Amino acid sequence: MNPIVKWLVQHPSFLSFFLIVRDGSLSKILLIPSYFLPPKAIIMLDRKEIWEIVEGYDLDKAEIGVIASHSALDVCDGAMDEGFPSIAVCKDGRHRTYAEYFKAQRKDGRVERGIVDDPWVFPTFKDVMKPEIQERLRSRNAFFIPNRSFTSYVAMEEIEDDFRVPMIGSRNMLRMEERGEKKDYYWILEKAGIPFPEKIEDPIDIDELCIVKLHHAQKKLERGFFSASSFKEYKEKSKALIRQGVITHDALEGARIERYVIGPVFNLDFFYSPIEEEMSKIELLGVDWRFESSLDGHVRLPAPQQMALNESQMTPEYTVCGHNSATLRESLLEKTFEMAEKFVAATKEHYSPGIIGSFCLQTCVDKDLNFYIYDVAPRVGGGTNVHMNVGHPYGNTLWRKGMSTGRRTAMELRRAIEMDKVKEIVT
Ligand SMILES: Nc1ncnc2c1ncn2[C@@H]1O[C@H](COP(=O)(O)OP(=O)(O)O)[C@@H](O)[C@H]1O
Ligand SMILES: [Mg+2]
Numbered sequence: 385m386n387p388i389v390k391w392l393v394q395h396p397s398f399l400s401f402f403l404i405v406r407d408g409s410l411s412k413i414l415l416i417p418s419y420f421l422p423p424k425a426i427i428m429l430d431r432k433e434i435w436e437i438v439e440g441y442d443l444d445k446a447e448i449g450v451i452a453s454h455s456a457l458d459v460c461d462g463a464m465d466e467g468f469p470s471i472a473v474c475k476d477g478r479h480r481t482y483a484e485y486f487k488a489q490r491k492d493g494r495v496e497r498g499i500v501d502d503p504w505v506f507p508t509f510k511d512v513m514k515p516e517i518q519e520r521l522r523s524r525n526a527f528f529i530p531n532r533s534f535t536s537y538v539a540m541e542e543i544e545d546d547f548r549v550p551m552i553g554s555r556n557m558l559r560m561e562e563r564g565e566k567k568d569y570y571w572i573l574e575k576a577g578i579p580f581p582e583k584i585e586d587p588i589d590i591d592e593l594c595i596v597k598l599h600h601a602q603k604k605l606e607r608g609f610f611s612a613s614s615f616k617e618y619k620e621k622s623k624a625l626i627r628q629g630v631i632t633h634d635a636l637e638g639a640r641i642e643r644y645v646i647g648p649v650f651n652l653d654f655f656y657s658p659i660e661e662e663m664s665k666i667e668l669l670g671v672d673w674r675f676e677s678s679l680d681g682h683v684r685l686p687a688p689q690q691m692a693l694n695e696s697q698m699t700p701e702y703t704v705c706g707h708n709s710a711t712l713r714e715s716l717l718e719k720t721f722e723m724a725e726k727f728v729a730a731t732k733e734h735y736s737p738g739i740i741g742s743f744c745l746q747t748c749v750d751k752d753l754n755f756y757i758y759d760v761a762p763r764v765g766g767g768t769n770v771h772m773n774v775g776h777p778y779g780n781t782l783w784r785k786g787m788s789t790g791r792r793t794a795m796e797l798r799r800a801i802e803m804d805k806v807k808e809i810v811t
Pocket of ligand 2: 746759
């Protein structure tokens with residue numbers, strides 16, 4: 385699209401102003417107030433454009449690319465297992481994990497050690513958007529696996545509009561995990577009839593334990609979550625956190641308040657294969673749960689020590705810093721598949737073509753064994769390194785060999801190539 389036309393479509397308020405000036409009539413100004421128009425329209429990259437790129441690919445030389453962060457090790461390990469070379473797009477200063485310590489060593493093409501074939505180190509992650517880097521990825525017949533670092537460090541609209549590299553996953557669904565977007569994950573959970581923690585519209589209505597979800601003021605990509613059981617506690621805690629610079633007043637205004645589900649956390653790492661013809665298209669690969677910064681420290685303190693903490697240490701933070709693996713009691717499994725089925729069906733209806741590949745339903749289970757989904761990752765989950773290389777009881781059992789999310793994703797590409805169905809797994 386012509387860049388000027390594209391800019392105008394993306395900034396409709398400018399367009400209305402333009403029309404007003406040309407028309408010059410006051411009545412027109414009142415008729416089309418620019419603030420009434422959406423600030424920015426999304427121009428989702430046409431899937432056909434991606435298909436044309438795939439048509440030009442030499443699939444015998446396909447590679448797997450990923451932003452080197454989040455769950456990239458699992459992705460690169462899986463690529464290795466399925467015989468695809470891996471490209472890790474690194475940020476300078478955070479590159480050594482991939483470029484040095486997990487760098488692959490090959491002899492006669494066979495991997496002897498490590499998992500990253502080609503670390504590309506750039507000053508920032510968003511350099512991946514540069515036309516010459518995208519061209520470099522395409523020239524390597526690369527398939528990109530979106531992870532949370534990709535969507536955090538690169539603007540969502542740039543991924544949607546301008547990232548001309550085939551992605552295994554659903555480009556149009558990535559935005560739904562931004563809480564507060566019009567069609568965010570809560571919206572689709574409601575459409576799908578899947579339970580999620582009840583929203584509290586006004587903090588004055590807090591009458592039992594709730595979690596307040598908002599961004600951290602200083603740690604840009606982290607959470608400034610806190611809990612409260614009453615409006616009084618909400619006011620006291622939020623005041624203290626604002627004073628400590630952990631949260632801002634503005635972020636608090638836009639926070640989501642929801643009921644805190646008292647129970648264990650299970651992140652369900654699912655996979656959806658649109659190309660599967662005989663067996664279930666939905667697979668449960670693994671279950672993980674997270675270690676979260678000071679929250680985990682708090683639960684390891686005996687009550688008297690907890691009670692003695694001063695104001696600055698009293699409220700735990702929820703920054704993810706590790707993962708663990710879990711299984712579920714068997715009678716709960718049926719419920720997880722039911723949720724996954726509903727979710728997949730709703731994504732097909734509302735986000736055509738719907739979910740592709742890995743996705744993660746992040747759940748809590750209450751005392752009556754009811755699941756509530758408090759978060760959805762419409763892409764590889766953040767905790768899949770937990771089953772990297774060793775696989776997971778569920779994935780391994782299903783596939784009769786070690787099956788991690790990274791490997792399953794690479795295997796999907798391998799199967800799609802063999803079945804001549806690559807277009808069905810890319811957007
Ligand atoms: N409704 C809830 N009830 C209980 N715990 C919750 C709830 N929502 C979130 N949490 C806790 O907060 C953590 C982060 O929440 P999440 O919504 O996944 O945030 P993010 O979008 O930053 O990943 C979870 O791992 C879980 O421990
Ligand atoms: Mg989450």
